[in-house]
Structure formats: C-alpha cells, structure tokens
Amino acid sequence: MRHRISELLAGAGLFLRGFGTWAKSPGLMALGAVPALIVGSLMLALVIFLGFQVGGWAEAMTPFADAWDAQWSGVLRLALGLGLLVGVVVLCVLTFAAVTLAVGDPFYERISRSVEDSLGGLPAREEPGFWTSLGKGLRDAAVLIGMAIGTGMMVFVVGLIPVVGTVVGIALGAILGGRALARELTGHAGDARGMSLAERRALLRTRPWRTLGFGIVTYLLLLVPGVAVVATPVAIVGATLLVRDLRGEPTAAPRAAS
Template sequence: MRQRVSDLLAGAGIFLRGFGTWAKDPGLMALGAVPALIVGSIMLAAVVLLGFQVGGWAEALTPFADGWDEQWSGLLRLALGLGMLVGVVVLCVLTFAAVTLAVGDPFYERISRAVDRRLGTAGEPVDLGLWASIRKGVRDTAVLVGMAIGTAAVVFVVGLIPLVGTVLGLTLGAILGGQALARELTGYAGDARGMTLVERRALLRTNTWRSMGFGVVAYLLLLIPGVAVIATPVAIVGATLLVRDLRGEPTHAADTADAADPADPSAAPAQP
C-alpha cells in the first residue's frame, strides 16, 4: 500500500514539474495556452448553458414521476439532473484535451520534442508519412473519444445513485478520466518513439499507480476554468516526462554549471 501511495505521489509530482517551464520559456508555453483558451471558452459556455437547462431536461425525462409524492419525484429528478451534469463535465474535460491537442498540434509537438532534446532524445522522431500519419491520428482520436463517451456514460449511471451518487460519480470521473487523459497526453512522446496507442496503453500499465497519479492531477486541474489554460502545455511537458520515466529514460538533465531546469524546453539547442 505504501508503494502505491508513493507511486501516486510520484506521478503527481511528474505533472507538477512542468509548471517550472512557464518561468523558463513563457513564450513557448503561451503558444500552447492559446488553443486551450479558445476550446476551453467554448466548452465552459456549453456547460454553463447546460446548467440552466438540466432541471427541465430531468423533468421531461421522468413524466412517470408526476404522480409520485413530491419529495420522491424531486429526489429522482435532482439525482438525474446532477448525474447528467457530472457526466457532461467528465465528457467535456476529456474531449477538451482531445480537441485542444488537435487544434494546437504543432505547438504541443514542439513542446514535447523540446523536452526530449533537453534531456536526451531516445532517437530521431519517427516519420510515418502524411497519409499514414493522418490515418493513425484519426484512428487514435476515434478510440480516445469513444473512451471519453464510455467514461462519461459510466459516471452518469453512477451519479443516479441517491444521496451518494454525485460524490461517487465525481470520484469515479477523476479516476477513469485521469487514466484516459494519461493516454491522450502521452501521444506526442509516444509518437516520437513510434509507439501505437496499444503500445502506449501497455506502457502506462507498467506502473498503473504512477500513471494514475499523473492523470488524476491533470484531470482535476483541467476541470478548473482558467487554470486549464495554463495547465494544458504543462501537461504536455509532464506527459513527456512520464513516458521517459516509464521507459527508463533520463528525466533529469546531467548536472551542469548553470543547473538548468530538467524540464526546461528553452535549454534545447537552437534549431537551424
């Protein structure tokens, strides 16, 4: 048990290390924040709109409860409304990551590869070719979105449990959502190593608790409007460090006179 807690904390620490990159290379990280700001604003507006509508939807979906005692019909509709809201929030967090990564693909790839260059790349990036890359991207995105929908559905069903459903739904959403985010966010580092989605999932399972610690922190921070914008590029730095850690690659730069930050992409060699 102690080892599992240690791994959870280590995974969380891997994510949090990425925040130091904002101080070292704010320009690069700010580029990664722009897609998150655009996508996040749209999704936040959608969630707020849903919050005003969910009560009416819950009532419309339960006409059979009109003849019930007001207390029981109200409890049922409250549970249904909260379940829908929690499920949609989980779905938004997971699809937020997928859509943001797609919109900001060049920026996030640059951030991930900068981390690899700083720490010692595992080899030349794998060039799949245009069409093979497109097919792989579409296939991986479809799988990840399918997982997001499945996770949201499970959380919605659990959220229907009276009294404790909302708390259980939020907890389950953080766990399942964190695992899904870990799969999504490690895509750039995995692609640079020629890994398929199946291989990436297998890698994350080599230390499930460490991967979960990373993913849950990512999930919780991406839940918070504003913080999600800052945390998205940080997540790419952390995900690259996570892949390196699980593969046994160096995650800290060799000691140097200037003691450069180990996750600082700005320390990477200038490109020709």
C-alpha cells in the same frame, strides 16, 4: 497501500514539474495555451448552457414522478439532474482534451520535443509526414471522444445511486478520465520512440498507480476553466516526463561538464 500512495504522488509530481517549463520557455508554452484558450472558451459556454438544461431533462425523463409527493419527486429529479451534470462535465473535459490536442498538435509536438532535447534528446528517426500526423491526430481525437461518451454515460448511471451516487460518480469520473488523459497525452512521446498504441498502453500498465496519479491531477486541473488553459501545455511536459520515467530514461537535465 503506502506504496500505492507514493506512486500516486510520484505521478502527480511528474505533472507538477511541468509548470517549471513556463519559466524556462514561456513563449513556447504560451503557444500551447492558445488552442486550449480557444477550445476551452467554447467548452465552458457549452457546459454553462447544458447546466441550465439538466433540470428540464431530469423532469422530462421522469414523467411517472408527477403523481408522487412533491418532496420525493424533487429528490429523484435532483439526483438525476446531478448525475446528468457530472456526466456532462466528464464528457466536456475529455472532449476538450481531444479537440485541443488535435487543433494544437504542432505546438504540443514542439513542446514535447523541447523537453526531450533538454533531457538528452532521442535517437534520430524518420519523421512522419504532415498528412500522416494529421490523420493520427484526428484518429486519436475520435478515440478520446468515444471514450469520453462512454465514460460520461457510465458516470451518469453511477450518479443515480441514492445518497452517494454523485460523490461516487465524481470519483469514478476522475479515475476513468485520468486514465484516458494519461493514454492520450503520452502520444507525442510515444510516437517519438516509434511506439504503437498497444505498446504505449502496455508501458503505462507497468506502473498503473503512477500513471493514475498523473492522470487524476491532469483531469482535476482541466476541470477549472482558467487553470486548464495554463495546465494543458504543462500536461504535455508531464506526459513526456512520465514516458521517460516509465522507460527508465533520465527525467533531469544532464549536468554540464565542469
């Protein structure tokens, strides 16, 4: 258990180190915040709108409860509404990440490459063309949105469990959402090394608790609207550090020769 906790903390630490890049390269990080600001504003509006709808949805889904005692029908519809809301939040967080990564792909690639260069760089390799990069970005976004839908539905179902459903649903959303985010955010660092998606997944599985620690912290910070704007480019930095760490590559800048 102690080892798992230390691994979770180590993964979280890799993410948090990314905040230091705001001091080192504020202009570059600000570019990475622009897509997050635009997409995040739209997602926040969507969450607020849907939040006002879940009560009506819960009532529409339980017409049989109209004949129940008002107290019990209220409890059922409250649980259903909370389950729907948690599922919507998970769906929106992962969709936010997918769309933001697709829209801001050139910025996030520059951020990841800047981190690589500061830590010693990478062997030269042929760069993919614009259309290849665009196609990959759209494909990755579609995969993450598909995972978001599946995760949101699963969290909604778990949220229906009496008494503990909402808490368990929130925890499950953080775990599944964190894993999905860790996989997608490491895309730039993986591509820079010529890794396939299967190879990247295998790499993340070598230290699952460290990967999960990174992913959960990312997920939780992306839940907070204002923080998500600042944290999105930080997540790219952290994901690059995560890949380097899992591959045994340096994650600290080389010392200058004296």
